[in-house]
Amino acid sequence: MLKQERQQTIIDIVNEEHKVIASDLSRRLSVSEDTIRRDLKELDSQGVIKRVHSGALRKGPPVQDFSTRQEIYNETKSNLANKALQYIEDDMVLLIDGGTTNLQLVHQLPLSLKGTVITNSPPIAMALSNHNDIEVIMIGGTLFKQSMVNLGIDTYEALNSMRADLYIMGIYNIDPEIGISIPRSSEALIKRKMASISTEVLSMVTNDKLDTVSNHIVCPTDHLTYLITENVHPEIKRLYEKQGIDIIDHA
Amino acid sequence: MLKQERQQTIIDIVNEEHKVIASDLSRRLSVSEDTIRRDLKELDSQGVIKRVHSGALRKGPPVQDFSTRQEIYNETKSNLANKALQYIEDDMVLLIDGGTTNLQLVHQLPLSLKGTVITNSPPIAMALSNHNDIEVIMIGGTLFKQSMVNLGIDTYEALNSMRADLYIMGIYNIDPEIGISIPRSSEALIKRKMASISTEVLSMVTNDKLDTVSNHIVCPTDHLTYLITENVHPEIKRLYEKQGIDIIDHA
DNA sequence: AACAAGGAGGCACAAACATGCAACGAAATA
DNA sequence: TATTTCGTTGCATGTTTGTGCCTCCTTGTT
Numbered sequence: 001m002l003k004q005e006r007q008q009t010i011i012d013i014v015n016e017e018h019k020v021i022a023s024d025l026s027r028r029l030s031v032s033e034d035t036i037r038r039d040l041k042e043l044d045s046q047g048v049i050k051r052v053h054s055g056a057l058r059k060g061p062p063v064q065d066f067s068t069r070q071e072i073y074n075e076t077k078s079n080l081a082n083k084a085l086q087y088i089e090d091d092m093v094l095l096i097d098g099g100t101t102n103l104q105l106v107h108q109l110p111l112s113l114k115g116t117v118i119t120n121s122p123p124i125a126m127a128l129s130n131h132n133d134i135e136v137i138m139i140g141g142t143l144f145k146q147s148m149v150n151l152g153i154d155t156y157e158a159l160n161s162m163r164a165d166l167y168i169m170g171i172y173n174i175d176p177e178i179g180i181s182i183p184r185s186s187e188a189l190i191k192r193k194m195a196s197i198s199t200e201v202l203s204m205v206t207n208d209k210l211d212t213v214s215n216h217i218v219c220p221t222d223h224l225t226y227l228i229t230e231n232v233h234p235e236i237k238r239l240y241e242k243q244g245i246d247i248i249d250h251a
Numbered sequence: 252m253l254k255q256e257r258q259q260t261i262i263d264i265v266n267e268e269h270k271v272i273a274s275d276l277s278r279r280l281s282v283s284e285d286t287i288r289r290d291l292k293e294l295d296s297q298g299v300i301k302r303v304h305s306g307a308l309r310k311g312p313p314v315q316d317f318s319t320r321q322e323i324y325n326e327t328k329s330n331l332a333n334k335a336l337q338y339i340e341d342d343m344v345l346l347i348d349g350g351t352t353n354l355q356l357v358h359q360l361p362l363s364l365k366g367t368v369i370t371n372s373p374p375i376a377m378a379l380s381n382h383n384d385i386e387v388i389m390i391g392g393t394l395f396k397q398s399m400v401n402l403g404i405d406t407y408e409a410l411n412s413m414r415a416d417l418y419i420m421g422i423y424n425i426d427p428e429i430g431i432s433i434p435r436s437s438e439a440l441i442k443r444k445m446a447s448i449s450t451e452v453l454s455m456v457t458n459d460k461l462d463t464v465s466n467h468i469v470c471p472t473d474h475l476t477y478l479i480t481e482n483v484h485p486e487i488k489r490l491y492e493k494q495g496i497d498i499i500d501h502a
Numbered sequence: 503a504a505c506a507a508g509g510a511g512g513c514a515c516a517a518a519c520a521t522g523c524a525a526c527g528a529a530a531t532a
Numbered sequence: 533t534a535t536t537t538c539g540t541t542g543c544a545t546g547t548t549t550g551t552g553c554c555t556c557c558t559t560g561t562t
Binding site: 022023033034037041053054 | 507508509510
């Protein structure tokens with residue numbers, strides 16, 4: 001990757017996420033922290049970003065116009081994604097479905113990561129366009145625009161001939177007793193199928209989804225291998241661990 | 252290979268790929284790196300490209316990843332798209348593949364349009380997220396990142412069970428005698444298949460693609476129903492019309 | 503105040519670069 | 533035909549740039 005290219009990427013990330021941590025950039029761009037520091041220094045002296053201890057900030061108006069601009073980026077989700085990264089290694093076959101948290105995770109995957117990503121979500125596929133060592137396999141179907149994933153019979157059929165090491169499942173509702181649920185039955189079916197063809201299943205949830213339920217059950221919580229959460233009460237943690245799930249909180 | 256010829260090739264590659272690495276060019280063009288460096292230096296001093304350490308960048312648009320890259324708004328493409336709109340009606344089944352001109356067309360589709368769009372291009376699918384009365388069917392496959400389309404056996408198989416009223420084919424090279432061609436054989440195969448399941452075929456071409464040829468033939472030009480061009484010489488126009496193609500120029 | 507995390511500056515090495523020079527072929531000239 | 537001239541190319545040379553690692557110093561946190 002060219003230096004100029006990398007610095008432009010840094011600018012884009014800073015503009016999108018409002019702040020960056022040098023060590024995170026190092027992982028995402030697959031260069032040493034020293035190089036990142038030099039880049040940040042340079043960009044700061046150009047006046048493009050504001051260098052601060054341990055990272056950099058976006059320049060200009062820190063005031064966010066929530067009414068007009070839909071902030072896609074969310075710090076909590078980014079933190080969850082960072083936690084998830086430790087379970088992802090070279091040469092894995094990843095199965096990733098939709099959701100903004102999953103999309104954030106994909107953005108934070110190291111550029112040097114090798115492997116295969118299977119997805120039924122066009123935004124996820126597009127976010128991998130710069131990862132030269134990742135083969136992206138898109139699963140077709142009827143695009144469900146609300147969550148930007150392909151669903152339907154074609155999707156189901158295509159999954160029949162695939163397998164994955166790790167399924168990163170986007171979650172809408174989870175309850176330790178009822179299980180994982182979702183408002184649309186078509187999505188529930190596909191998610192269930194995806195879980196069944198994967199060796200391990202990882203999910204990230206923000207607290208607002210914990211202990212909520214919807215109409216259509218995807219699977220019991222014990223189908224999860226890893227559950228990544230914000231800080232949760234130790235009781236709840238025990239409740240999940242009793243089912244054999246590794247629960248990782250952001251402490 | 253002549254020097255001038257080689258330099259033109261370099262310009263084309265830079266425009267197409269947005270960045271080049273000197274050592275890559277050396278291999279691709281079978282000349283020493285010294286020569287490439289001399290070329291890049293010369294082209295930079297002409298202001299055609301931006302020279303950087305270890306390679307060169309396209310001038311003008313900053314390097315960005317595909318997901319955020321907005322091709323410089325190109326008035327020509329927009330005009331071609333406007334001409335194409337007249338052939339699109341409610342309740343049609345459209346088949347649309349990749350390319351920036353096709354993407355521009357999709358952006359200009361009326362929000363009220365009803366119908367079905369089949370596509371193997373994630374950006375095209377995403378661009379339709381606000382068209383509530385269009386059902387989007389994505390065709391899966393292996394994502395070919397350079398042109399952002401899904402290709403491969405899965406793609407081919409999926410097309411077997413589909414049909415369309417109008418195929419809007421992205422074109423790279425067209426010549427009245429040789430036909431429509433493209434540098435990658437995998438894309439040629441899929442495009443040929445797409446044409447075969449569609450009642451009509453429409454293409455938009457900018458003048459720089461007229462009368463150019465590449466290695467892999469998609470089909471003869473007479474497979475086209477409509478060809479939308481910029482202003483072309485009447486002779487060329489006749490050449491195509493003789494084959495039964497409606498040629499529409501932007502006069 | 504103590505300690506870990508982040509940063510500055512120097513060093514080292516490989517990759518990329520500029521420059522001068524010689525070889526080569528094509529066109530022009532004797 | 534033989535020779536000259538000239539533009540282009542590849543190679544050898546020393547130089548510069550980019551990057552990672554190391555050491556020592558600074559900052560933020562508890």
